[in-house]
Amino acid sequence: MERRNPDIWFTEYQTKHLRLGLSIKSVLANIQTSYQHLLVVDTDQYGRLMALDGAIQLTERDEFTYHEMLTHVALTSHPAPRRILIVGGGDGGTAREAVKHETVEEVVLVDIDQEVINASRRFFPSLSSGLEDPKVNVLAMDALEYIRGRSGEFDVVIVDSTDPVDFAEGLFREPFYRDVFRALNEGGSLVAQTESPFSDPDILTGAVSEMEKVFPIVKVFWGAMPTYPTGMWTYTIGSKVHDPEKPMGQTPPGTRYYSEEIHRAAFVLPPFVEEILQGRDR
Numbered sequence: 001m002e003r004r005n006p007d008i009w010f011t012e013y014q015t016k017h018l019r020l021g022l023s024i025k026s027v028l029a030n031i032q033t034s035y036q037h038l039l040v041v042d043t044d045q046y047g048r049l050m051a052l053d054g055a056i057q058l059t060e061r062d063e064f065t066y067h068e069m070l071t072h073v074a075l076t077s078h079p080a081p082r083r084i085l086i087v088g089g090g091d092g093g094t095a096r097e098a099v100k101h102e103t104v105e106e107v108v109l110v111d112i113d114q115e116v117i118n119a120s121r122r123f124f125p126s127l128s129s130g131l132e133d134p135k136v137n138v139l140a141m142d143a144l145e146y147i148r149g150r151s152g153e154f155d156v157v158i159v160d161s162t163d164p165v166d167f168a169e170g171l172f173r174e175p176f177y178r179d180v181f182r183a184l185n186e187g188g189s190l191v192a193q194t195e196s197p198f199s200d201p202d203i204l205t206g207a208v209s210e211m212e213k214v215f216p217i218v219k220v221f222w223g224a225m226p227t228y229p230t231g232m233w234t235y236t237i238g239s240k241v242h243d244p245e246k247p248m249g250q251t252p253p254g255t256r257y258y259s260e261e262i263h264r265a266a267f268v269l270p271p272f273v274e275e276i277l278q279g280r281d282r
């Protein structure tokens, strides 16, 4: 008799009225950490997937688009990025991309949740390779606390955070951006993931407005990200001096989404995104 396959699905509620469903082969981890619910499943379409509090953080198949854009736009628009701070990013994907830049001497990665780091080491070797690099120093603590009082230590700060709720909320606000500004060297910049203009335009506009209170140059860019809500993702960069639209450094070898052409094109915003940005309260 032919075996019937069970029909088991992971469902992400992207908005109250929109869900993304992926059929799964197995559940690899399903735990409550001190900070959030952590789920790792093996999906048929996108390989292994990590979700925190029900929100997809990464899948093996499409994580490269997000990690490459979050990292390389900021690092190639700085003339010589040496010291990098990653806020969140406990899976290691952003660290993996950052150490591809020859100028990078040290990466400090601060994620509040040790269990995310552990799960990545156990289930996502292609991402956690970034955590094992000798240039990467991994700390499990609240980045809001870590950054406070630091001065002139980093060239680029990358905010690879969860959505702005609970302990991640402060990472989208002016006081944090002020601490980051102080922690940056003279030509430094901050880049942050700022969600989808379709499903969360308020998060995008909020982050841009807060960043503009602190950084003289603030620009939004975007990229495709299939498993994040609506598939269209934004990133916002705050820079002290350098124009982030202009790639200066070399593109690291082997990128699959990022290129110099994509870098320039990513700052060309569709008119509806321009409208969202122009319509916000300043």
Ligand code: SAM
Binding pocket: 052, 056, 057, 058, 066, 087, 088, 089, 090, 091, 110, 111, 112, 113, 116, 141, 142, 143, 144, 160, 161, 162, 163, 167, 168, 171, 193
């Ligand atoms: N790429 C993902 C996304 O946009 O969905 C983000 C991935 S990464 C796993 C997000 C990390 O941010 C989580 O591991 C979470 O623990 C961490 N995080 C959230 N708030 C934090 C804070 N205040 N300090 C340090 N890490 C934080």
